[in-house]
Amino acid sequence: xxxxxxANRKRRRTSVPLWRWRNNPIRRRDDxxxxxxxxxxxxxxxxxxxxxxxxxxxxxxxxxxxxxxxxIPVSAVLLDDVPRPATSGMxxxxxxxxxxxTNSDGSTHSGKTLVSTGKTAGSTVRIWIDGNGKLSTQPxxxxxxxxxxxxxxxxxxxxxxxxxxGIGSAGRWWLDRRRIAQWDKExxxxxxxxxxxxx
Numbered sequence: 001x002x003x004x005x006x007a008n009r010k011r012r013r014t015s016v017p018l019w020r021w022r023n024n025p026i027r028r029r030d031d032x033x034x035x036x037x038x039x040x041x042x043x044x045x046x047x048x049x050x051x052x053x054x055x056x057x058x059x060x061x062x063x064x065x066x067x068x069x070x071x072i073p074v075s076a077v078l079l080d081d082v083p084r085p086a087t088s089g090m091x092x093x094x095x096x097x098x099x100x101x102t103n104s105d106g107s108t109h110s111g112k113t114l115v116s117t118g119k120t121a122g123s124t125v126r127i128w129i130d131g132n133g134k135l136s137t138q139p140x141x142x143x144x145x146x147x148x149x150x151x152x153x154x155x156x157x158x159x160x161x162x163x164x165x166g167i168g169s170a171g172r173w174w175l176d177r178r179r180i181a182q183w184d185k186e187x188x189x190x191x192x193x194x195x196x197x198x199x
Contacts, residue, residue, distance in 0.1 A: 028182075030175050037175070041168035048164065049157040057153025064145035076101035076127045079110065084118040093117060098165045099125060103133040111135045 064181045076099040085095075095117050100110040111137050130136040140148065 028179070030179050030182075033105045034172060034175050037168060037171050044164045045161045047159040052160040053153040053157030056156035059071055060149040060152040061145065064140050064142075064149065067139040068142070068145075070131050071128045071136050072140075073126050073128055074101050074103075075124050078115060078119055078121055078123045078125050081121050082115055082119045099127055101127060101129070103129070105115075107133070109133065113141050 062150075079098040079100055082095050084096045091118060094114040096112050097115045097119075098110060098112050099109060099115065102108050113127055115127075118126065128136045128138045
């Protein structure tokens with residue numbers, strides 16, 4: 001006796017993997033071109049985007065590391081009063097002021113840099129100088145540098161991926177226009193043989 005199959009059994013969906021590469025009567029050369037184009041897009045996004053992100057992040061990390069190696073903190077004497085601003089806001093904790101410092105070779109220099117507000121002339125402040133003894137900005141701390149390097153790397157990966165996707169989309173649009181033109185040409189030949197035309 002044959003067993004009845006359950007009525008609610010799900011139907012299987014028929015799909016042919018990689019159909020654009022298989023021989024079939026309706027496959028056209030443009031279908032194969034599109035298949036290779038789509039594959040190239042995804043490979044470039046996956047491999048190229050990852051490579052661009054890693055290379056950019058590594059380069060940024062090296063720049064930050066070089067800045068930390070080149071710049072050193074020194075004590076300087078404040079030459080101007082730096083009062084606190086009446087209203088606190090973004091950047092209100094620092095203000096430009098003239099400072100004087102002595103390099104390791106004993107030479108004295110002066111210049112203008114950002115210092116903490118609320119200090120009077122004659123106070124000692126910490127400034128940063130480069131390998132030539134010139135005023136510089138404080139280098140990015142390692143944790144912030146790592147976050148910024150990762151951000152630069154992610155931005156580079158997204159930029160390359162967006163560019164590749166845009167070029168690929170333009171290529172697919174061109175293939176679609178070409179296919180439509182081919183179908184129109186074939187319909188012009190086949191349509192009259194059917195005895196009528198649709199409006």
